Amino acid sequence: MEKALWYLLAGTRGGANRARIIRLLDERPRNANQLADSLDVYYNTVRHHLDMLSDHGVVEAGGEDYGELYFLTDRFEHNREAFERITDQADLDTGSGDATDRDDTTDCDTETPN
Numbered sequence: 001m002e003k004a005l006w007y008l009l010a011g012t013r014g015g016a017n018r019a020r021i022i023r024l025l026d027e028r029p030r031n032a033n034q035l036a037d038s039l040d041v042y043y044n045t046v047r048h049h050l051d052m053l054s055d056h057g058v059v060e061a062g063g064e065d066y067g068e069l070y071f072l073t074d075r076f077e078h079n080r081e082a083f084e085r086i087t088d089q090a091d092l093d094t095g096s097g098d099a100t101d102r103d104d105t106t107d108c109d110t111e112t113p114n
Helices: 002-010 015-027 032-039 043-055 074-078 080-089
Strands: 059-062 069-072
Touching (some): 002 015, 002 080, 015 032, 015 059, 015 080, 074 080
């Protein structure tokens, strides 16, 4: 998983937002809309990052399609030290929530507001 974390956090655009999502989910499970509000980014941006994190086994969803909650996986928890080391070495700003400027950095070419 460490290689996947390097890729997700330091190897692609949007790594800081993905790290911020992980920090928020570490506080408590949240749905995509709650994450978008907390991070002050578009819903579609959060969905993109959640899909990437899910594809790499960092987060998992539980519940119904609408409003489903996201959790950190046990696999991630076993690799938490790697996450902390990567965010430190990559010098990522992982402050959670309440951003003053909307940051919609994704790996997508297009973005639509919610």
